[in-house]
Each structure stands twice: as structure tokens, then as C-alpha cells.
Amino acid sequence: MKTLKAIILAGGRGKRLKPVTDYVPKPLVPIKNIPIIEWQIRYLKKFGINEVIICTGYKTEMIENHLNMKDIGIKIKFSIEKSPLGTGGAIKKAGNMIKEKSFFVLNGDTITNIDLKKLEKKKNAIAAIELRTKYGILETDDDKILNFREKKEISDTWMNAGIYHLEKTVLKExxxxxxxxxxxxPKYAKKGTLNTVKFKNAKWYSVDSFKDMEECALEIEKIIK
Structure with missing residues (x-):
């Protein structure tokens, strides 16, 4: 892989995980006794990423202190936001530390096994997964229920997985x-210069609630080995 740098967007307050996030920033919320941010670093290392820039704002010092005490085996830098910049502003600020032509971006609550080597093959690309529903689906024939399906992917309807491969030229825009x-x-999409790589049957969790944490904990050791 040529792309060796990644940005993790980890500045959010994690309000849906209150009261835990009143005391601990979301990246340090543990899944199977290991913080989310460490799982993400393990994932990135697996694909040869050698430097991670973590965008932080809320309880930055706690994240820095935690990672400084660990032997992570990867270079870590911090891009600190004094006030929330949004995903675009955060990427712009952190991207100034990157000299390479392209880099990956990962949302700070995403746990996945999406193949970054495949994503790297396309410029300015969004990883896409099939839309998941949190609700039970009824299979019907007219007004008769034939079957119940729980939490099913909706085929051929794709959602943003929160993982991007971006060219450095994006920063100035x-x-x-x-x-x-x-x-x-939206601007790139109109111009026809925004790409996607579709990942069918990918393992993917956005850790946004206690229920997400429980579900992710059951799978995480299979997802990130």
C-alpha cells in the first residue's frame, strides 16, 4: 500500500453514551476492556498504516495520556480543536500534517473489517456498505405474514461507512x-469526481449507543484480529 497515513475523527462528545462520556471521552470507552481508539489503531496497523493523526477536542489530555502509556507500535499525532470544526474542518486542520498525496479518514466510532487495500485503488472514494435496519422486517404476501427477519441488510441500497480515501488536493476545498x-x-458528486467502493457483507459497527457496544463486543475479536 502507498497510503500510509490515516486521520481518525475523534472530537465528538459522545452524548448518547452519557453518563460514561461525562468522565471518559468516547475514544476511551472500552469494548471488551480495550478502548475504541485502540481497536481502530489495531485495524489501521493491519493495513500497514504507519502514522495516525487523531482529531480531538473533548478531554484530549486523557486520550493523549492513555496512548502515551501504551506501546502502540505506530506514530501518533494529535490535531486539537479548541472548538468543534465539523468533519471538513477537522480533516483540513489535520491534513496539513500530511505530506503524502493521499490519506485515509476514519470516523472515531467505527469498528469494521473493510479492506483498505480495495478502497485505496480509487481516488476520493467513500467506502459503502449495504444499509442496515434496526427494525425487524416482515416478509409478506398480500396481508399475510410469511416470515420475520431481524436486522437485515437492505440489498442494493448503500450507505456511507464513514471511511474515506482522499487526495491531498481536497484539503484546499x-x-x-x-x-x-x-x-x-456533494460538489464532487455533481462533477462526477467522487467515487465509492462497495463492500458487501462487511462487518461494520458505529458505536453510538450502549446497545451498539453490546453487539460489537460479541463480534469484535473476529473483526479485528
């Missing part, structure tokens, strides 16, 4: 404050 998903991505 990003806002100082604002989200990449509302600014640059």
Missing part, C-alpha cells in the same frame, strides 16, 4: 468549519 459530507462531497 474543505471549509475551515463545517462537514465534508455537506460541502465537498
Amino acid at each position: 474543505l471549509p475551515d468549519k463545517g462537514d465534508i459530507e455537506k460541502t465537498v462531497f
Whole structure:
């Protein structure tokens, strides 16, 4: 792989995980006794990433102190936001530390096994997974219920998995404050210069609630070995 740098967007307050996140920043919330951020670093290391820039804002010192005490085996830098910059502003600020032509971006609550080597093959690309529903699906024939299916992927309807492979040239178009998903991505999509790589049957969790944590804990050792 040529792309060896990654940005983790980890500045959020994790309000849905209160009261835990009143005391601990979301990246340090443990799954199977290992903080989310460590699982993410393990995942990135697996694909040969040698430097991670962590965008932080809330309880930065706790994250720094925790990682400084660990032998992570990867270079870690911090891009600290004094006030929330949004995903676009955070990427722009952190991206100034990157000299290479491209880099990966990972949302700070994403646990996955998506293959970064495949994503790297396309410029300015979003990893996509099939849309998941949290609700039970009824299989019907007219007004008769034939079957119940729990939490099923909806085939051929794709969602943003929160993992990007971006060219460094994107940085100059990003806002100082604002989200990449509302600014640059729609603009690139209109121009036909935004790509996607679709991952069918990928393991993917966005750890946004206690239920997400429980479900992810059951699978995480299979996802990130």
C-alpha cells in the first residue's frame, strides 16, 4: 500500500453514551476492556498504516495520556480543536500534517473489517456498505405474514461507512468549519469526481449507543484480529 497515513475523527462528545462520556471521552470507552481508539489503531496497523493523526477536542489530555502509556507500535499525532470544526474542518486542520498525496479518514466510532487495500485503488472514494435496519422486517404476501427477519441488510441500497480515501488536493476545498459530507462531497458528486467502493457483507459497527457496544463486543475479536 502507498497510503500510509490515516486521520481518525475523534472530537465528538459522545452524548448518547452519557453518563460514561461525562468522565471518559468516547475514544476511551472500552469494548471488551480495550478502548475504541485502540481497536481502530489495531485495524489501521493491519493495513500497514504507519502514522495516525487523531482529531480531538473533548478531554484530549486523557486520550493523549492513555496512548502515551501504551506501546502502540505506530506514530501518533494529535490535531486539537479548541472548538468543534465539523468533519471538513477537522480533516483540513489535520491534513496539513500530511505530506503524502493521499490519506485515509476514519470516523472515531467505527469498528469494521473493510479492506483498505480495495478502497485505496480509487481516488476520493467513500467506502459503502449495504444499509442496515434496526427494525425487524416482515416478509409478506398480500396481508399475510410469511416470515420475520431481524436486522437485515437492505440489498442494493448503500450507505456511507464513514471511511474515506482522499487526495491531498481536497484539503484546499474543505471549509475551515463545517462537514465534508455537506460541502465537498456533494460538489464532487455533481462533477462526477467522487467515487465509492462497495463492500458487501462487511462487518461494520458505529458505536453510538450502549446497545451498539453490546453487539460489537460479541463480534469484535473476529473483526479485528
